[in-house]
Amino acid sequence: MRYEAPLTTPEAVELLASAKGRVHVLAGGTDLIVRMKGGFIEPDVVVDIKRIKDMHVIRKSAAGISIGAATSCGAMGKHSVLKKAWPGVVEAANLIGSDQVQGRCTMAGNLCNASPAADSVPALIAAGAQVLIVGPRGERRLPVEKLATGPGKTSLKKGELVTAIELPPRKVRSADAYLRFTPRTEMDIAVVSAAVNLTIDRKNVITDARVALGAVAIKAIRVPAAEKALIGNTLNEETLAAVAKACSAACKPIDDKRGTVEYRTRVAGVLAKRAAQAAWTRAGGKA
Amino acid sequence: MTNLVNTNINGDAVGFACEADETLLDALRNRVGLKGVKEGCGTGDCGACSVILDGTLVCSCLVLGMEVEGRTVETVEGLSNGAELHTLQSKFIEHAALQCGICTPGFLMAAKALLKNNPDPSEEEIRYALAGNLCRCTGYDKIVRAVQATAAELREA
């Protein structure tokens, strides 16, 4: 195996595009190195993007907040502007692994690893985030939900890499939240998870909402029916029940070592309800 | 292909040879001889191999040796100041925060990283900060107390 640590994005693209054999991008390494050591992958070239300075930048602009692909989730948790604007995204990112893992893992890696149970992905989908992709043919943007195509698979082409994740500007009276179920309090993979991002008007009526679920299908999914149940209503018992029902109905999970179809389907609704409540409270909603 | 890595470990300039796919854990143990860094799982799930890399707590099993070129690495071997133990080290002994001791180096590094960022952590903050370090002997009670006692002493110092 060859290890490369380019200092610029063009160099990284060049390396990825020209590399022969199996080439992998190394961001935090918290998935990649585990898979290497477990013998699941045998890379010929690994391109470490952490020496590229731009990749560590969190930048706020009129277009929103851009998070460099090598930014550790731990660093996100220390960024007050980001935390204030997107508390749900940050809490999702901060739930990945331990403090040790937080010091390394990245949302870009979480996205590109394309696990159906990835914590940050439902939160990013609910946020309406996009990924900035750079490749031999230049830049392109993609809604986050279009990056993963199935477990472990992405729509990235040869030579392409994610360089940043872009969150839209935060509207007034709007907030997000993310919740997951794990058997332990920490150090766990989501058995099922839910993210809600919503906006309310002065009368506490929800004017906009995005709902996403994790670990209930081959990839994280958006739940339009749940969004419909929220929009135009205030957050009362009836709305919450409708959200829960819509989320459970949207689930197409599997039975595996971490959970059952029945459990995931049911708890998806519970978590969506609670996440909606949390986002509502953060947005300043009053009953 | 074997590569040469120049880095700083516990304040000393250190060079070591290393394969491209070799983890920092293996390099520290087998190339540099710092066997206080322990392997409990090799997958980042137990924290026994915790080290501080450029001020950030990491599992050395999830870092490639090549990545530490030009960086600074702190391990348990660098914790005491000569014959003088770090407060965490003496409190761990006093409070019986270790039994078998295999997880202890990782806990010490995690606790050091915690107290640097948060000199007065609550019990809950300590428990979550140490959640990446597995201990199977103590039930964590005495570890949490040792960290609390260290925090109190360091605040007074």
Add this chain to the structure above:
Amino acid sequence: MTADTKFTGQTFKSVGTRPLRPDGIDKVTGRARYGADIDLPGQLVGSILRSPHPHAAIRAINTSKAEALQGVKAVITAADLPDLTNGNKELFDILDNCMARTHVYYDGHAVAAVAAVDAVTARKALKLIKVDYEILPHVTDVDEAVAPGAPVLHKKCFTQGVEPKPKKPSNIARRSEFGHGDVDAGFAKADVIIERTFRTEQTHQGYIEPHACVASISPDGSGELWVCTQGHFVFRQHCAELLGMDVSKLRVTPTEIGGGFGGKTHVWAEPVALALSRKANRPVKLVMSRDEVFRASGPTSATSIDIRIGVTKKGRITAGDATLRYTSGPYVGMWAELGAMTSFACYDMKHVRTVGLEVLVNRPKTTAYRAPSAPMAAFAVESVIDELAGRIGMDPVDLRIRNAAKKGTRSSYGPVYGPIGIGPTLKAAKEHPHMSAPLGENQGRGMACGFWFNFGGQTCTDLNIAPDGTVSLTVGTIDVGGARASLALVAAEELGIPYDQVRTVVGDTSTLGYNDMTDGSRGTFSSSMATIMSARNAISILKERAAKMWDIPVEKVIWEDGCAKAVGKKHGNLAPLSLAEIAEAAPNTGGPIAGHNELVADGAGVSFATHICDVEVDPETGRTQVVRYTVIQDAGKAVHPTYVEGQYQGGAAQGIGWALNEEYVYGDDGRLQNAGFLDYRIPVCSDLPMIDTQILEIPNPNHPYGIRGVGETSIVPPLAAIGNAVSNAFGVRMTHVPMSAPRILAALDEAQAAASEDVETA
């Protein structure tokens, strides 16, 4: 030598204090050497090829490509570990488990091994070994294994302990039965009888240090082994027998041990490392990966237990009956037997019967895990006792106090008890502030009792007095939880010198006589007994030397406060001679001074505990958190109370993990799906509350200081205590461990459905 080991009721100066452990500084500075930290000159890296199939016949193994790979120094299969067991079935099972012969019996079973110049080469070589398997039907579930039509693991397995011998082979390898009285007559007297079936899933000890050893064998038939083990003498015995070596020619040096809890009482890879070293004529280091630890060391049993207990309205248990099916992996064990022995050990029962069935399955060979087999049996019994208390409207603690075994009770497994701690721990629980503290929303409180036999066994120690009067104590039991400190306290106590004048080390197999391993909570119990005798032995020599120095008869010398004192009118005015003074003069009074002792430590006092636990359950997700926990246990005499607390807390934490989350998950393909710390979920720091402890001291009459083992009992009550707490919170009875969120949610649903049915019918 027969020693007088009776309890004398003496007062203590050192024992019961809390000094710092001698191994502390090495462990906080990274200097302590564990199994994987040992390196030898010219050392090779060993690695094992393991079966991916749960059950298959091995048609052929082709190692030629691996052998041809540059850097490979030895490749071995079962042919390199020939069967020298000479009809010893137990030893043959150990051999077959270390290296499969004709069949593989579980996912992870070793089939071949290599030694190479480095890990990369060793891994490459393993991939070049071709094994031709004939895949056979498998069974991993305990109930399925005993069901008619189940694939039978061994065609020659006819249930032992059944007369007449069964006509057909089965997966029930052995049946054992305990009890006394007439259970039918007992049940006839009961006002309420509850009968239930419980299941517990397989768990692993989860020590953080994977198995590791360095083996070095010379062509002259001698060898050395450095290994993390709970019993280096037992490892020496098994390895020497399997390799056909003279026992005394294999020197085994124990390293620091990074946790064992029973899992390091057995050889797994050590004979393989030795065989590789023998073939390569180089030292070989073999370290298991975490995946290998889960797949191919020895977890505890999965169980299925039928239980029936009857009670009168006034709260007297009239009878108890239990059938316990415990998996033992592919080889017969004694796990169901231990379950059957411990089930009802807490209670004074006229009519009791327990039947244990050892069940063979395609899972790794079961081995000991802290109070092996007792937690599962206690889960069943203590759950039903709680339920019975509810049915007759009696406080569950009172019901247990009413039926608690006491001095003179004939235990359900046979022996008659001496002074024991079950009653006192229950009374302490009743009075404990935890019992009456208010509970929050969705919280419940439960309690349960636990028992463990404790063990004594063969032990010997050496106590050497250095020329400056300091003492080096060499013991043969592995220190797993602070025993070096405790044993130094005991030596200091007996000699009358300060703790810091004594240094305890664990000797290797060539420096000390045979010792049984550190299991059965015997380390401190038995080695302290031998240490006391060694010290007394040394004191008699010290007195002789003092007499010589004074030139008076030895009968006129006593030992007091670390000094020889002359007594009587004639000599009473002589200034005492300190240990240091006598040691200094030793070259001129007869040479080095040492005390030795070899004994079988009989009379390990049985151990009892009562635990109290508060849980909080999220009724919508089933997520359960332990929010308060108290352990009350009899220590006999706590030599180092802090380390005793550590044992109580550690055992409780393991029990909590077992109760809520830990389990081996097998796929339909018979492969283990969660062989890592991510999905085999041992509790993390944020999962647990502080664990309060209360040490009771009911002296063991068979130990000079009253000591009982304390290491294991604390893992026994948590399963039932948590089950009872969930039950008290929501009125549901949990019968399947772990009580994971989906299982709790399902139980809550059932309870709700039953409740609404009740409303409809009302």
